[in-house]
Amino acid sequence: MSWLVTGGAGYIGAHVVRAFEAQGIGAVVLDDLSSGKTDFVPKATPFVHGSILDGAAIERAIEEHGVTGVVHLAGFKYAGVSVERPLHTYRQNVTGTTTLLAAMESKGVDRIVFSSSAAVYGTPDVDLVTEATPKRPESPYGESKLIGEWLLADQAKASSLRHTSLxxxxxxxxxxxxVYDVSPHNLFPLVFDALLAGRTPRINGGDYPTPDGTCVRDYIHVADLAEAHVVAARRLDAGDGLEPVYNLGSGDGVSVGEIMRAVADVTGIEFAPEVGPRRGGDPARIVASGELAARDLDWRMRHTLTEMVESAWRARRAASAS
Structure with missing residues (x-):
């Protein structure tokens, strides 16, 4: 028994692979290396250099490695860029998911954990997002993730597919x-890169109606996220009933200002971030409840903000030194 992890050479995917193997579950990586790194894949883990747009490659990977389930993380993940490249985003995220599901059906693989996104909610008008909060995605990326959830649900109605989306x-x-975050768009890499280059980090907006004027968001540790994927896979393997979707939320969130203070404390580099104008469409607060996931997936925040920053900074410095 092994699980195919699409996008398993990426930042999140590589952590999911390690979490599977720590539980004694075999993992196989499929990645086209458009953003992943072969160095992120454990040396003993089978690696297939291929795209989720290539159904034949997926079928070969399933056959050759005895795949019984899939964790689907591969896709184009940049919401802002997706507005400029909608066709590319839909091809990777919608056509890719369709191709993957077709290959799974062809080879009799009947369980999948889909890595979705809170981008499906857009700008919610509630303080605490639940799975029932209306879905109003505001980018092709968010739309493509919601379509991915629909594809799984529809395929499950027409076949024996068992699924859940996180x-x-x-x-x-x-x-x-x-393994470290290599995204050119995420907050932590941008802040660390600025500090390592001797520049002052910049944040967007300091006049929001929040306690310190900066946006409040859920920030979750990648290892906690990876563990939730493993629990979901194990429950699907056991034939347990799961909800179609789960929010992996903190329930309270932290502000960008709090993160900046934690970064200064951890790195020992004193700085006051430059405050630029607000970005269009950025709500003051988006925080999700993780109650359903806590009930069914043993989801909880196992790391403090300081531990999140410490681990990210340690990995980033190790990458700079290598």
Whole structure:
């Protein structure tokens, strides 16, 4: 028995692979390396250099490695860029998911954990997002993730597919120094890169109606996220009933200002971030409840903000030194 992890050479995917293997569950990585790194894949883990747009490659991977389930993380993940590249986003995220499901059906693989996104909610008008909060995505990326959830639900009605989707906001930290966030758009890499280059980090907006004037968001540790994927897979393997979607939320959130203070404390680099204008469409607060996931997936925030920053900074410095 093994699970195929699409996008398993990426920041999140590589942590999911390690979480599977720590539980004694075999993992196989499928990644086209458009944003992943082969160095992130454990040396003993089977690696297939291929795209989720290539159904034949997926079928070969399933056959050759005895795949019984899939964790689907591969896709184009940049919400802002997706507005400029909608066709590319839909091809990767919608056509790719369709191709993957077709290959799974062809080879009799009947369980999947889908890495969705809280981008499906857009700008909610509630303080605490639940799975029932209306879905109003505001980018092709968010729309493509919602369509991915629909595809799984419709395929399940027409076949024996068992599935669940995990929605989450901002993923940070590192569970191992060998794997770090390489995104050119995420907050932690942008802040660390600025500090390492001797520049002052910049944040967007300091006049929001929040306690310190900066946006409040869910920030979850990547190792906690990876563990939730493993629990979901194990429950699907056991034939347990799961909800179609779960929010992996903190329930309270932290502000960008709090993160900046934690970064200064952890790095020992004193700075006051430059405050630029607000970005269009950025709500003051988006925080999700994780109650359903806590009930069914043993979801909880196992790391403090300081631990998130410490682990991310350790991995980033290790990468700079290598």
């Amino acid at each position: 929605r989450y906001f901002n993923v940070v930290g590192s569970g191992t120094p060998e």
